[in-house]
Amino acid sequence: MNSRLLINLVLLVVIAVLGLVAYLKPGKQEAETVPLLTLDTQSLKRIGLQNKTSMAFEKDVTGVWRLSSPFAAPVNSIRIGQLLDIAKANSEARYPVKSDELAQFGLDRPEATLTLGDTVLQFGGTDPINMRRYVRLGDTLHLVDDSFFHHLTASAVDYVDKKLLPEDARIQRIGLPGVAFSRGADGQWKSEPVADGKTDPAELASAWATARAIEVKHLEVVPVGDVLSIALSEGEPIEFVIVQRQPALLLARKDLLLQYEITSDVARELLNQPAPEASPPSTPGKPQSTSGTSPGYHEDDADEPDEAAESVEDDHEDAADHD
Secondary structure (H helix, E strand, O other), X not given: OOHHHHHHHHHHHHHHHHHHHHHHOOOOOOOOOEEOOOOOOXXXXXXXXXXXXXXXXXXXXXXXXXXXXOOOEEEOHHHHHHHHHHHHOEEEEEEEOOXXXXXXXOOXXXXXXXXXXXXXXXXXXXXXXXXXXXXXXOOEEEEEOOOOHHHHOOOHHHHEOOEOOOOOOOEEEEEEOOEEEEEOOOOOEEEEOOOOOOOOHHHHHHHHHHOEOOEEEEOOOOOOOOEEEEEEOOOOOEXXXXXXXXXXXXXXXXXXXXXXXXXXXXXXXXXXXXXXXXXXXXXXXXXXXXXXXXXXXXXXXXHOOOHHHHHHHHHHHHHHHHO
Protein backbone atom coordinates (compact mmCIF):
# COMPACT_ATOMS: atom_id res chain seq x y z
CA MET A 1 0.00 0.00 0.00
CA ASN A 2 1.25 3.48 -0.84
CA SER A 3 2.66 5.19 2.27
CA ARG A 4 0.87 8.45 1.48
CA LEU A 5 -2.46 6.63 1.21
CA LEU A 6 -1.78 4.91 4.52
CA ILE A 7 -1.09 8.25 6.21
CA ASN A 8 -4.32 9.68 4.84
CA LEU A 9 -6.29 6.71 6.15
CA VAL A 10 -4.75 7.09 9.60
CA LEU A 11 -5.59 10.81 9.62
CA LEU A 12 -9.20 10.06 8.66
CA VAL A 13 -9.49 7.56 11.51
CA VAL A 14 -8.05 10.10 13.98
CA ILE A 15 -10.46 12.81 12.78
CA ALA A 16 -13.42 10.42 13.11
CA VAL A 17 -12.40 9.45 16.65
CA LEU A 18 -11.97 13.10 17.68
CA GLY A 19 -15.37 13.96 16.20
CA LEU A 20 -17.00 11.11 18.11
CA VAL A 21 -15.35 12.23 21.34
CA ALA A 22 -16.50 15.82 20.77
CA TYR A 23 -20.05 14.61 20.12
CA LEU A 24 -20.34 12.24 23.06
CA LYS A 25 -18.42 14.50 25.48
CA PRO A 26 -17.48 11.67 27.88
CA GLY A 27 -17.30 12.65 31.52
CA LYS A 28 -19.60 15.68 31.08
CA GLN A 29 -22.86 15.40 33.04
CA GLU A 30 -26.13 16.76 31.73
CA ALA A 31 -27.29 19.93 33.46
CA GLU A 32 -29.55 18.93 36.32
CA THR A 33 -33.03 20.44 36.24
CA VAL A 34 -35.00 20.69 39.46
CA PRO A 35 -38.21 22.52 40.33
CA LEU A 36 -37.70 26.16 41.09
CA LEU A 37 -39.53 25.70 44.36
CA THR A 38 -41.05 22.82 46.31
CA LEU A 39 -44.43 24.15 47.37
CA ASP A 40 -47.42 22.68 49.17
CA THR A 41 -50.18 24.57 47.38
CA GLN A 42 -52.88 23.00 49.55
CA SER A 43 -51.59 24.68 52.69
CA LEU A 44 -50.98 28.01 50.96
CA LYS A 45 -53.38 30.73 52.15
CA ARG A 46 -52.08 33.88 50.51
CA ILE A 47 -50.49 34.94 47.22
CA GLY A 48 -48.97 38.34 46.48
CA LEU A 49 -48.16 39.66 43.02
CA GLN A 50 -46.34 42.91 42.38
CA ASN A 51 -45.88 44.31 38.88
CA LYS A 52 -47.13 47.76 37.89
CA THR A 53 -49.71 47.35 40.64
CA SER A 54 -49.85 45.35 43.87
CA MET A 55 -52.27 42.43 44.14
CA ALA A 56 -53.20 40.04 46.91
CA PHE A 57 -55.15 36.78 46.68
CA GLU A 58 -56.53 34.97 49.73
CA LYS A 59 -58.07 31.54 50.17
CA ASP A 60 -61.32 31.49 52.12
CA VAL A 61 -62.50 28.79 54.54
CA THR A 62 -64.07 26.83 51.70
CA GLY A 63 -60.75 26.65 49.85
CA VAL A 64 -61.77 29.15 47.14
CA TRP A 65 -59.33 31.86 46.09
CA ARG A 66 -60.47 35.48 45.95
CA LEU A 67 -58.84 38.74 45.01
CA SER A 68 -58.56 40.91 48.14
CA SER A 69 -56.47 43.82 46.83
CA PRO A 70 -56.57 46.31 45.09
CA PHE A 71 -60.28 45.45 45.20
CA ALA A 72 -62.35 42.47 46.29
CA ALA A 73 -63.62 40.10 43.61
CA PRO A 74 -64.01 36.41 42.77
CA VAL A 75 -61.13 35.11 40.65
CA ASN A 76 -60.73 32.62 37.86
CA SER A 77 -59.45 29.42 39.46
CA ILE A 78 -57.59 28.43 36.28
CA ARG A 79 -55.62 31.69 36.30
CA ILE A 80 -54.69 31.12 39.96
CA GLY A 81 -53.53 27.60 39.10
CA GLN A 82 -51.32 28.99 36.34
CA LEU A 83 -49.82 31.44 38.82
CA LEU A 84 -49.04 28.63 41.26
CA ASP A 85 -47.52 26.50 38.49
CA ILE A 86 -44.76 29.08 38.06
CA ALA A 87 -43.20 27.80 41.29
CA LYS A 88 -42.98 24.35 39.68
CA ALA A 89 -41.01 25.60 36.66
CA ASN A 90 -37.69 23.82 36.13
CA SER A 91 -34.56 25.62 37.19
CA GLU A 92 -32.17 24.85 34.35
CA ALA A 93 -29.16 26.54 35.95
CA ARG A 94 -28.37 28.03 39.36
CA TYR A 95 -25.69 30.43 40.57
CA PRO A 96 -25.03 32.30 43.80
CA VAL A 97 -25.79 36.01 43.38
CA LYS A 98 -24.70 39.05 45.38
CA SER A 99 -26.58 42.28 45.92
CA ASP A 100 -24.16 44.32 43.80
CA GLU A 101 -24.71 41.93 40.85
CA LEU A 102 -28.50 42.28 40.66
CA ALA A 103 -28.55 45.15 38.16
CA GLN A 104 -26.93 43.14 35.37
CA PHE A 105 -29.78 40.61 35.59
CA GLY A 106 -32.56 43.20 35.80
CA LEU A 107 -33.18 42.25 39.43
CA ASP A 108 -32.32 45.54 41.08
CA ARG A 109 -35.79 46.61 39.99
CA PRO A 110 -37.65 43.35 39.33
CA GLU A 111 -40.27 43.35 36.60
CA ALA A 112 -42.48 41.20 38.82
CA THR A 113 -42.40 39.77 42.33
CA LEU A 114 -44.42 36.71 43.31
CA THR A 115 -44.90 35.99 47.02
CA LEU A 116 -46.15 32.53 47.92
CA GLY A 117 -46.69 32.40 51.66
CA ASP A 118 -43.31 33.44 53.07
CA THR A 119 -41.35 32.68 49.89
CA VAL A 120 -40.45 35.57 47.55
CA LEU A 121 -39.59 35.07 43.88
CA GLN A 122 -38.22 38.05 41.94
CA PHE A 123 -38.25 38.04 38.14
CA GLY A 124 -35.74 40.05 36.14
CA GLY A 125 -34.67 40.11 32.50
CA THR A 126 -33.73 37.29 30.14
CA ASP A 127 -30.36 35.93 29.10
CA PRO A 128 -29.42 37.03 25.53
CA ILE A 129 -28.55 33.54 24.29
CA ASN A 130 -31.34 31.16 25.31
CA MET A 131 -33.84 33.83 26.38
CA ARG A 132 -34.34 32.18 29.75
CA ARG A 133 -35.75 34.29 32.58
CA TYR A 134 -33.58 35.33 35.53
CA VAL A 135 -35.29 34.52 38.83
CA ARG A 136 -33.94 35.36 42.25
CA LEU A 137 -34.80 33.12 45.16
CA GLY A 138 -32.93 34.19 48.28
CA ASP A 139 -29.22 34.35 47.44
CA THR A 140 -29.54 32.13 44.35
CA LEU A 141 -30.00 33.16 40.73
CA HIS A 142 -32.04 30.70 38.66
CA LEU A 143 -32.50 30.42 34.91
CA VAL A 144 -35.95 29.17 33.91
CA ASP A 145 -37.87 28.74 30.67
CA ASP A 146 -39.74 31.97 29.92
CA SER A 147 -43.20 30.62 29.05
CA PHE A 148 -45.22 32.08 31.93
CA PHE A 149 -44.20 35.71 32.20
CA HIS A 150 -47.51 37.05 30.80
CA HIS A 151 -49.24 35.74 33.93
CA LEU A 152 -46.90 37.81 36.11
CA THR A 153 -47.51 41.02 34.16
CA ALA A 154 -51.32 40.69 34.05
CA SER A 155 -53.50 43.30 35.73
CA ALA A 156 -55.80 42.61 38.67
CA VAL A 157 -58.90 42.67 36.49
CA ASP A 158 -57.38 39.95 34.26
CA TYR A 159 -57.67 37.55 37.20
CA VAL A 160 -61.33 38.34 37.91
CA ASP A 161 -63.80 35.57 37.12
CA LYS A 162 -65.90 36.51 34.07
CA LYS A 163 -68.89 34.45 35.22
CA LEU A 164 -71.78 36.66 36.29
CA LEU A 165 -72.82 34.32 39.09
CA PRO A 166 -70.91 31.96 41.41
CA GLU A 167 -70.09 28.47 40.19
CA ASP A 168 -72.95 25.99 40.70
CA ALA A 169 -75.32 28.82 41.59
CA ARG A 170 -78.86 27.62 42.27
CA ILE A 171 -81.22 30.39 41.20
CA GLN A 172 -84.50 30.85 43.09
CA ARG A 173 -85.75 34.12 41.63
CA ILE A 174 -84.99 36.26 38.56
CA GLY A 175 -86.20 39.84 38.71
CA LEU A 176 -86.21 41.59 35.32
CA PRO A 177 -87.68 44.99 34.43
CA GLY A 178 -91.44 44.45 34.38
CA VAL A 179 -91.48 40.75 35.28
CA ALA A 180 -90.09 38.30 37.83
CA PHE A 181 -89.81 34.52 37.82
CA SER A 182 -89.73 32.57 41.10
CA ARG A 183 -89.17 28.88 41.82
CA GLY A 184 -91.36 27.38 44.50
CA ALA A 185 -90.56 24.65 46.98
CA ASP A 186 -91.96 22.11 44.50
CA GLY A 187 -89.44 23.23 41.89
CA GLN A 188 -92.09 24.80 39.68
CA TRP A 189 -91.65 28.30 38.28
CA LYS A 190 -94.23 31.07 38.28
CA SER A 191 -94.15 34.62 36.97
CA GLU A 192 -95.22 37.92 38.51
CA PRO A 193 -97.28 39.22 36.75
CA VAL A 194 -98.42 36.20 34.80
CA ALA A 195 -96.31 35.93 31.64
CA ASP A 196 -97.57 35.23 28.13
CA GLY A 197 -96.31 31.64 28.28
CA LYS A 198 -93.58 32.18 25.69
CA THR A 199 -90.81 32.19 28.31
CA ASP A 200 -89.33 29.01 29.75
CA PRO A 201 -88.12 30.12 33.22
CA ALA A 202 -85.89 27.06 33.55
CA GLU A 203 -84.03 28.00 30.37
CA LEU A 204 -83.80 31.60 31.55
CA ALA A 205 -82.30 30.44 34.85
CA SER A 206 -79.82 28.23 32.98
CA ALA A 207 -78.76 31.18 30.82
CA TRP A 208 -78.04 33.27 33.91
CA ALA A 209 -76.24 30.44 35.70
CA THR A 210 -73.79 29.93 32.82
CA ALA A 211 -73.47 33.49 31.48
CA ARG A 212 -69.94 34.82 31.03
CA ALA A 213 -68.71 38.27 30.09
CA ILE A 214 -66.26 38.93 27.31
CA GLU A 215 -64.64 41.69 29.37
CA VAL A 216 -64.69 42.83 32.99
CA LYS A 217 -63.94 46.32 34.30
CA HIS A 218 -63.61 47.67 37.82
CA LEU A 219 -65.70 50.76 38.62
CA GLU A 220 -65.32 53.45 41.21
CA VAL A 221 -69.07 54.14 41.26
CA VAL A 222 -71.98 52.19 39.80
CA PRO A 223 -74.20 54.43 37.63
CA VAL A 224 -77.97 54.66 37.99
CA GLY A 225 -80.12 52.40 35.83
CA ASP A 226 -82.67 49.60 35.74
CA VAL A 227 -81.88 46.92 38.30
CA LEU A 228 -81.86 43.15 37.75
CA SER A 229 -82.05 40.97 40.85
CA ILE A 230 -80.96 37.34 41.05
CA ALA A 231 -81.80 35.51 44.28
CA LEU A 232 -79.87 32.30 45.00
CA SER A 233 -80.66 29.47 47.38
CA GLU A 234 -78.05 30.90 49.78
CA GLY A 235 -76.94 34.41 50.59
CA GLU A 236 -78.27 37.82 49.69
CA PRO A 237 -79.72 38.55 46.23
CA ILE A 238 -77.19 39.71 43.65
CA GLU A 239 -78.11 42.95 41.91
CA PHE A 240 -76.96 44.20 38.52
CA VAL A 241 -77.53 47.65 37.06
CA ILE A 242 -78.13 47.96 33.33
CA VAL A 243 -75.51 50.50 32.30
CA GLN A 244 -75.98 50.08 28.54
CA ARG A 245 -78.15 47.93 26.30
CA GLN A 246 -76.68 48.54 22.83
CA PRO A 247 -74.52 47.66 20.97
CA ALA A 248 -73.36 45.40 23.81
CA LEU A 249 -75.03 44.88 27.15
CA LEU A 250 -73.14 46.35 30.09
CA LEU A 251 -74.15 45.12 33.55
CA ALA A 252 -72.64 46.51 36.75
CA ARG A 253 -72.63 44.39 39.88
CA LYS A 254 -73.32 46.74 42.75
CA ASP A 255 -71.66 44.84 45.60
CA LEU A 256 -68.37 44.22 43.74
CA LEU A 257 -68.20 47.42 41.68
CA LEU A 258 -67.57 45.31 38.58
CA GLN A 259 -68.87 45.95 35.08
CA TYR A 260 -69.49 43.01 32.75
CA GLU A 261 -69.67 43.33 28.96
CA ILE A 262 -72.11 40.83 27.44
CA THR A 263 -72.50 39.91 23.77
CA SER A 264 -75.82 40.73 22.10
CA ASP A 265 -76.85 37.06 21.73
CA VAL A 266 -76.31 36.31 25.42
CA ALA A 267 -77.93 39.64 26.35
CA ARG A 268 -81.18 38.66 24.63
CA GLU A 269 -81.27 35.45 26.66
CA LEU A 270 -80.60 37.20 29.96
CA LEU A 271 -83.13 39.96 29.37
CA ASN A 272 -85.73 37.51 28.02
CA GLN A 273 -85.93 39.26 24.67
CA PRO A 274 -87.00 37.57 21.40
CA ALA A 275 -84.46 37.04 18.67
CA PRO A 276 -84.66 39.55 15.80
CA GLU A 277 -86.97 38.47 12.97
CA ALA A 278 -85.38 37.41 9.74
CA SER A 279 -85.74 39.77 6.77
CA PRO A 280 -88.48 38.71 4.30
CA PRO A 281 -87.23 37.16 1.05
CA SER A 282 -86.93 39.59 -1.83
CA THR A 283 -89.10 39.33 -4.98
CA PRO A 284 -87.10 38.73 -8.18
CA GLY A 285 -87.06 41.80 -10.42
CA LYS A 286 -88.16 44.17 -7.65
CA PRO A 287 -85.87 46.42 -5.63
CA GLN A 288 -85.73 45.32 -1.98
CA SER A 289 -85.84 48.83 -0.56
CA THR A 290 -85.53 52.43 -1.56
CA SER A 291 -82.67 53.08 0.85
CA GLY A 292 -79.57 54.33 -0.88
CA THR A 293 -81.48 55.60 -3.97
CA SER A 294 -81.53 59.17 -5.13
CA PRO A 295 -84.07 61.59 -3.56
CA GLY A 296 -87.52 61.42 -5.09
CA TYR A 297 -87.19 57.84 -6.30
CA HIS A 298 -90.37 55.71 -6.14
CA GLU A 299 -90.94 52.11 -7.09
CA ASP A 300 -93.55 53.26 -9.63
CA ASP A 301 -90.83 55.25 -11.39
CA ALA A 302 -89.30 51.97 -12.55
CA ASP A 303 -92.32 51.42 -14.87
CA GLU A 304 -92.39 54.99 -16.26
CA PRO A 305 -90.84 55.55 -19.72
CA ASP A 306 -87.57 57.43 -19.84
CA GLU A 307 -88.48 60.93 -21.02
CA ALA A 308 -84.94 61.64 -22.16
CA ALA A 309 -84.95 58.50 -24.30
CA GLU A 310 -88.29 59.50 -25.89
CA SER A 311 -86.89 62.92 -26.71
CA VAL A 312 -83.93 61.39 -28.54
CA GLU A 313 -86.21 59.10 -30.54
CA ASP A 314 -88.42 62.07 -31.58
CA ASP A 315 -85.36 63.97 -32.82
CA HIS A 316 -84.38 61.04 -35.02
CA GLU A 317 -87.91 60.82 -36.52
CA ASP A 318 -87.97 64.59 -37.30
CA ALA A 319 -84.64 64.29 -39.04
CA ALA A 320 -85.91 61.41 -41.15
CA ASP A 321 -89.02 63.35 -42.23
CA HIS A 322 -86.85 66.35 -43.17
CA ASP A 323 -84.73 64.21 -45.44
